[in-house]
Amino acid sequence: MQPIEAALESLKSLKPGESPNYTATAKNYGCNRSTLSKRHRRVQGTRAEQYENQRYLTEEQSRTLIAYINKLTARSLPPSNQMLRNFAKEIRHAEKRPGNHWPERWRKRYAKDIMYAYATGIDKGRKAADSAFKYTLYFELMQRKIQEYEVEAEDMYNMDEKGVLLGILQEGKRYFSWRKYEEDGLKQRLQDGNREWITSIGCVCADGTCLSPSLIYQAVSGKIQDTWLQDFDLKEQYCYFTSSPSGWTNDKIGYTWLVNVFNRETKAKARQRYRLLIIDDYS
Template identity: 40%
Template sequence: MDPIQEAIEEIESRDPGDDFSYQAIAKKFGIDRRTLARRHQGLSTTRNAAHLVLHPEHEAELVQYIRTLNERSLPPSRAMIQQFAGQLAGKPVSRSWVTRFLNRHPKNLISRYTKGMTKERTKADSGAKYNLYFKLLLDKMKEYDIQPLHIFNMDEKGFQLGRLGGSKRIFDKSLWEKKEVRQALEDGSSEWITVMACICSDGKPLSPTLIFQGANGSVQSSWVEAIQAGEHSVFVTSSPSGWSNNDIGLAWLKGVFERETRRYASTGYRLLLLDGHGSHVTMDFIEYCHDNKILLFVFPPHATHTLQPLDVVMFKPLATAYSNELSGYLQDSQGLLPLTKGDFFPLFWSSWNSVFKAPLIKRSFEATGIYPPNPDAILKKFAKEASDSDSSHSKSTPPR
């Protein structure tokens, strides 16, 4: 790697706000201090535009797109800008490129960081953070007159084909003490299959999408033999990792979400709540939503375990139901039959139908304060933590 680029990478690896010296870094890598400063600050340009990651016109387009997202109340994160730039360049770009890009456009762009907090401060500040989240969410719902049948939450859940989740079992005491039997029979297949799920606050689920591990988009007939047209409403695709990617995310938006919810578009905007996963925040994904009356609302980072209906209420019982179905299958076969991808759907479909029912789906939106709108469903937890913390502190502080 170019020594100047190595030096820039070291600078970028530091925490935001950490002091550093161009002189010290330049000396360490044996390079000129002024050249390093210019390159890091984005002031040095190559003589040949072909060597640029993005052509200047593309950079100008990206600056304008960031402004457009801000006007829609969707200011992008650095990771999102990295993703956008990679799409324009046709190849991945580094995190340090994002920093240099921001430094090249100080009149148009500004970046603000939050500093790391202790566990106690995180708890204390979470209430304020979530209060802001609910204010933005409820203001948006009021502005666009969002109705219950227009509120959706989408997320992904991964399954390991032959692995059971943790559960309490009854063991023979002597065998347990001899460590001869300490776990239930498993098939052992760790191949990933991802389920893309979406639910509506009126209690209806959209058709699930299954992503098998395989060549992009190719699906073998043996994987889907159990799926019967007219009986099962499910979409199937594949990716090398078994996880979602940009293409699958956009295909889901157009082929599943738009197809199954477009009837609502004539009566108002649809609100789609999701996390900040890379496949959800591509330029194509965002623009399609904007063009089709779909309001995107991204949950705050590291908060889906508290704020997202699917995470808070739905996915745990789904995982438990799948483990129970898998356990029954393994008991029936006595572990003699290897588990294949074709076995997944019957086990999953039974689990899905037992969990994704209207009462539980409605409860998931209620538990997260989204619908009926009730921020106190979440904020009261932090008020109690703050009260307990204050009480504990007063008891531990001796009188003066």
């Protein structure tokens, strides 16, 4: 037992109404008189109690954060230091985020549950989904349907969207769940969504042509800013611009794209093809 703890135990034996002699007790047990007095009067707690009171997150809140890191690791979205501070702020419902050095102290305390490592490599789960057999089966089925219904190349389109994180992404360390990291080798870092996003929509035809691109900016107001279109030449280029609060597509944007981009441009292309067929017939 430490001297201060022994001195406190001796003070517990005082009779009701008896005043403690902090100086004599401290000298007898070889501890600091001021500390003994504060501890006995409950003005000051133990170092462990002081540390617990000064912690940004309680034990329960930290376990909530660890559970969230495990979930993000399983989704190939290991958080960064900045994200960890954001999550801690939300869990605590605080006005300010913890300091820049808080993540380091926190991860040392929970080193058995989480790890901090570079997000490199390939997601094993995604690699397992890369099946040559499934690809072959898909294209064989596609080919049979094309022949069955006599679908022309100019009538086949493929549309996809791609989210782009504005700014420069550099290799950096992330927080991983130890269990998922060791069992599944989940090391790949996806876009964390913690910055501003812009989504591009592209549509390519099987005949080698493509439709005009579309860009979705992130804007809560739903308006397009002039600065976003500085390098856009209205005379030489055509592009569909819009915005959404998240910077991603939604039902309204998807419908508008079908009407104003896909439907309009494919109809114009079909009319042009029809005119060429007439010219060929007359020639």
